[in-house]
Amino acid sequence: MSEAALNTRAVSLTVVAFLLGAFAAGGIGVRVIREVSTADAATSLPRSATSTTAATSRFYQVDPNETLISSTALVPSSIEVTGDGLAIAYDLVSLAPRQSVAFPNSESVVFEEDMSAVYPRRWVIDTPRGSIEGGPANVNARVARFDVVDGFSMDEVESIRIVEALSPYSVEVPVTLSDADPIAEVVPGVTIKLLNVSDQGSSTIVQVAIDIEDPEVADFFVSGDGPGWRSSVLEAEGGRRVTLTWTAGPLPAEIPLLATGSVWIPLVGPFDVSLEGVR
Amino acid sequence: MSDDTPKPDYSELLSSPYDPEPDYSEGDSAIPWRPPVIAAILGALAVATFTVYAIVTGPASEQEADETVSTVVVASAPEKSDGLPPGYTPIAQDVGVRVEAVTTSPRATTFAVSSAVAGSADPSEVSPVDVAYWEIEGVGGVVPMVRQYGGAAAIPGDPRHGASGISTSPTGNLTVEFPPDVTLTDARLLAYVADGVIERSKSIELPADTASEVTDVRIDMGAGTVVVIESLIVGDGWGHVTWRVDGGATARLDAIVSFVGTSGSVVEHPHGTLPLEGPFTYRGSDRLANWESASSENTLAPAIVVEFRVAVPERVSDPIVLELPAEG
Numbered sequence: 001m002s003e004a005a006l007n008t009r010a011v012s013l014t015v016v017a018f019l020l021g022a023f024a025a026g027g028i029g030v031r032v033i034r035e036v037s038t039a040d041a042a043t044s045l046p047r048s049a050t051s052t053t054a055a056t057s058r059f060y061q062v063d064p065n066e067t068l069i070s071s072t073a074l075v076p077s078s079i080e081v082t083g084d085g086l087a088i089a090y091d092l093v094s095l096a097p098r099q100s101v102a103f104p105n106s107e108s109v110v111f112e113e114d115m116s117a118v119y120p121r122r123w124v125i126d127t128p129r130g131s132i133e134g135g136p137a138n139v140n141a142r143v144a145r146f147d148v149v150d151g152f153s154m155d156e157v158e159s160i161r162i163v164e165a166l167s168p169y170s171v172e173v174p175v176t177l178s179d180a181d182p183i184a185e186v187v188p189g190v191t192i193k194l195l196n197v198s199d200q201g202s203s204t205i206v207q208v209a210i211d212i213e214d215p216e217v218a219d220f221f222v223s224g225d226g227p228g229w230r231s232s233v234l235e236a237e238g239g240r241r242v243t244l245t246w247t248a249g250p251l252p253a254e255i256p257l258l259a260t261g262s263v264w265i266p267l268v269g270p271f272d273v274s275l276e277g278v279r
Numbered sequence: 280m281s282d283d284t285p286k287p288d289y290s291e292l293l294s295s296p297y298d299p300e301p302d303y304s305e306g307d308s309a310i311p312w313r314p315p316v317i318a319a320i321l322g323a324l325a326v327a328t329f330t331v332y333a334i335v336t337g338p339a340s341e342q343e344a345d346e347t348v349s350t351v352v353v354a355s356a357p358e359k360s361d362g363l364p365p366g367y368t369p370i371a372q373d374v375g376v377r378v379e380a381v382t383t384s385p386r387a388t389t390f391a392v393s394s395a396v397a398g399s400a401d402p403s404e405v406s407p408v409d410v411a412y413w414e415i416e417g418v419g420g421v422v423p424m425v426r427q428y429g430g431a432a433a434i435p436g437d438p439r440h441g442a443s444g445i446s447t448s449p450t451g452n453l454t455v456e457f458p459p460d461v462t463l464t465d466a467r468l469l470a471y472v473a474d475g476v477i478e479r480s481k482s483i484e485l486p487a488d489t490a491s492e493v494t495d496v497r498i499d500m501g502a503g504t505v506v507v508i509e510s511l512i513v514g515d516g517w518g519h520v521t522w523r524v525d526g527g528a529t530a531r532l533d534a535i536v537s538f539v540g541t542s543g544s545v546v547e548h549p550h551g552t553l554p555l556e557g558p559f560t561y562r563g564s565d566r567l568a569n570w571e572s573a574s575s576e577n578t579l580a581p582a583i584v585v586e587f588r589v590a591v592p593e594r595v596s597d598p599i600v601l602e603l604p605a606e607g
Contacts, residue, residue, distance in 0.1 A: 096451020
């Protein structure tokens with residue numbers, strides 16, 4: 001036999017032998033796998049053989065692109081990118097019950113839909129280049145403004161969040177002022193101070209100053225508490241000052257007053273803004 | 280048979296691969312067995328290794344293991360909700376409430392409660408929340424509210440914000456106060472909703488030209504509930520009323536001041552409230568808005584009539600449980 005024929009025969013035998021070895025081991029392996037699978041199946045929960053279809057439904061109250069903040073729906077209405085500025089306009093739609101109130105001997109008061117029941121104060125836009133913070137100029141504004149780099153595109157926006165939202169709640173706090181203790185805290189960030197007491201005929205005039213650290217999120221008025229007070233007038237000038245008139249004899253040393261107003265409390269967020277609503 | 284029959288040569292088959300290497304150069308036809316044997320061993324090892332790997336790791340995923348299990352997620356278009364916004368607990372027809380925040384101070388523990396209507400309802404046709412009273416239920420037992428108020432709030436910078444400091448814009452937001460030392464651990468807020476109201480009225484006539492005071496005026500509301508006007512004081516251009524409810528119920532009160540004997544009349548209300556639309560409470564101390572700016576015709580009136588209009592809940596619901604917000 002020639003050497004070439006021998007080499008060919010040896011190669012063929014090698015290949016055939018490799019396959020035979022593989023098949024033999026494979027046969028044993030399949031049997032082992034089946035045994036293991038059977039053991040697993042005996043101790044496992046049965047698999048469902050059904051095919052399921054899950055529909056993800058999303059519901060909205062007034063607009064598909066709304067953001068619900070407390071009982072108010074924030075609905076983006078337009079977006080404008082101009083140079084280094086980005087402005088997102090929005091509407092606030094209150095979901096609070098507001099059936100008109102009939103005052104005795106007067107016309108009914110019809111309440112408006114767009115009430116300032118929510119103040120979306122701080123917004124954050126996330127982009128691959130970082131986060132951009134912005135927001136409306138004040139509680140009555142309906143446009144959130146952001147400073148962006150020149151050439152900014154909305155395509156860069158990954159998400160928009162309102163990270164600080166506030167809602168107003170009424171607060172009534174009885175306080176007393178006196179010469180010895182002329183300053184009282186109404187709520188954190190709001191104090192009232194006795195400025196002056198003077199007689200005017202049979203009446204006594206009491207002047208009080210209201211100091212509010214952040215007038216955007218708190219507003220207060222002071223009136224007399226209890227009988228004896230005739231009027232309380234907010235002065236138009238000189239800051240937030242109230243002049244009260246006492247007409248029931250000598251003014252008590254502890255002057256009884258009632259601070260009435262509202263405090264905008266923070267709501268638990270953040271609140272995601274629909275990108276579809278602003279693109 | 281002859282012994283000359285050629286015998287078969289089994290030497291090749293009987294030889295071992297470990298036998299000394301034959302010298303093929305001399306024309307020997309022996310086959311090289313070593314490579315096929317090694318190949319067979321390698322093939323078996325390769326498949327055995329794969330088998331062990333398959334047993335140890337199992338199927339790549341459940342989906343691969345059982346192709347009949349399949350889930351198709353279909354994102355449907357957003358739908359208009361007929362129900363309440365998320366997180367709101369139904370408290371009346373088409374109205375729900377939610378506790379937004381709880382604050383504590385040395386003066387009071389205060390709950391901020393918002394209200395919202397269902398998507399199927401028109402907010403302008405739904406009455407504000409009418410809760411007779413609230414309680415806190417917790418490890419410290421049941422604690423009744425001190426008072427509730429709100430529904431309208433001052434809006435800074437709002438042109439509707441009048442000199443009184445109180446806008447008539449309702450926010451649907453209620454403030455509910457409890458004692459300052461109430462325990463909030465594992466606490467729940469309970470709402471007892473008014474189911475219908477009983478209304479009564481009573482008028483008191485006073486001289487207009489002299490300061491006068493009337494005390495202990497009782498208005499029987501039935502079922503053991505009595506609204507007591509503890510004090511009505513009318514002075515020179517001002518008035519004040521202090522009242523309470525006996526019998527454990529709550530009430531709301533409106534006062535209408537009229538000048539008798541003149542061609543006109545002036546209507547006033549307790550300071551800072553929405554007449555007969557404000558929340559129920561146990562007691563009140565309200566200043567009647569001053570009428571010194573009224574016409575001289577009124578100041579010359581011989582008498583002042585103060586009409587009290589009182590409303591109490593006809594019935595109250597079973598307690599409606601509201602969870603407190605997570606601290607955040």
